[in-house]
Amino acid sequence: QSALTQPASVSGSPGQSITISCTGTSSDVGSYNLVSWYQQHPGKAPKLMIYEGSKRPSGVSNRFSGSKSGNTASLTISGLQAEDEADYYCCSYAGSSTFYVFGTGTKVTVL
Amino acid sequence: EVQLVQSGAEVKKPGESLKISCKGSGYSFTSYWIGWVRQMPGKGLEWMGIIYPGDSDTRYSPSFQGQVTISADKSISTAYLQWSSLKASDTAMYYCARREGSGIWVWFDPWGQGTLVTVSS
Numbered sequence: 001q002s003a004l005t006q007p008a009s010v011s012g013s014p015g016q017s018i019t020i021s022c023t024g025t026s027s028d029v030g031s032y033n034l035v036s037w038y039q040q041h042p043g044k045a046p047k048l049m050i051y052e053g054s055k056r057p058s059g060v061s062n063r064f065s066g067s068k069s070g071n072t073a074s075l076t077i078s079g080l081q082a083e084d085e086a087d088y089y090c091c092s093y094a095g096s097s098t099f100y101v102f103g104t105g106t107k108v109t110v111l
Numbered sequence: 112e113v114q115l116v117q118s119g120a121e122v123k124k125p126g127e128s129l130k131i132s133c134k135g136s137g138y139s140f141t142s143y144w145i146g147w148v149r150q151m152p153g154k155g156l157e158w159m160g161i162i163y164p165g166d167s168d169t170r171y172s173p174s175f176q177g178q179v180t181i182s183a184d185k186s187i188s189t190a191y192l193q194w195s196s197l198k199a200s201d202t203a204m205y206y207c208a209r210r211e212g213s214g215i216w217v218w219f220d221p222w223g224q225g226t227l228v229t230v231s232s
Binding site: 003032034036038040045046047048051052057089091093097098099100101102103104105 | 148155156157172212215216217218220221224225
């Protein structure tokens with residue numbers, strides 16, 4: 001099972017919106033709306049931002065939203081802020097042999 | 112507060128054994144799966160395996176099957192990740208995380224702070 005494909009980097013100016021894609025196959029992302037998204041600041045542990053494709057945990061800003069189309073899930077950050085600069089990873093269930101697979105990761109830069 | 116606290120950084124030589132830990136608190140430890148994730152220096156997250164402390168049911172990623180052993184001691188709410196013979200390529204940060212949800216609708220939250228393992232001669 002290969003890692004889900006994410007763009008290596010995405011950038012935007014403060015206040016703008018950016019979207020990070022996460023492309024899998026019909027065996028993982030395409031079969032289920034199960035993608036979760038994690039934010040990781042340098043030297044820190046990952047933090048859950050989105051689960052079940054589009055749900056936000058308590059305490060996560062509503063500037064973060066998730067969606068899916070076909071085999072691609074997306075994380076959108078609206079009203080980009082300096083504190084959003086971090087690495088972002090998607091994760092999907094990938095069947096009963098592999099179980100879970102992470103995306104390749106995307107570095108978000110706030111210009 | 113739900114919390115996972117991992118053991119401290121380790122420096123080991125190739126061929127040595129190692130067991131790192133992840134202690135859960137603030138919830139029923141036996142009712143949630145605990146997963147382990149590797150992050151090699153400058154690289155992304157890799158899912159290694161998962162254990163259900165209630166009955167020690169364990170599943171491994173095919174990439175890590177036979178390379179590591181995942182276990183748990185429910186009496187002290189602690190999960191473990193161990194190696195019998197470390198290699199330099201095992202140098203990485205290792206995270207534990209609680210699996211939320213059920214069936215195939217799952218996600219990982221919270222995460223431990225990470226344990227840095229350095230293997231060098």
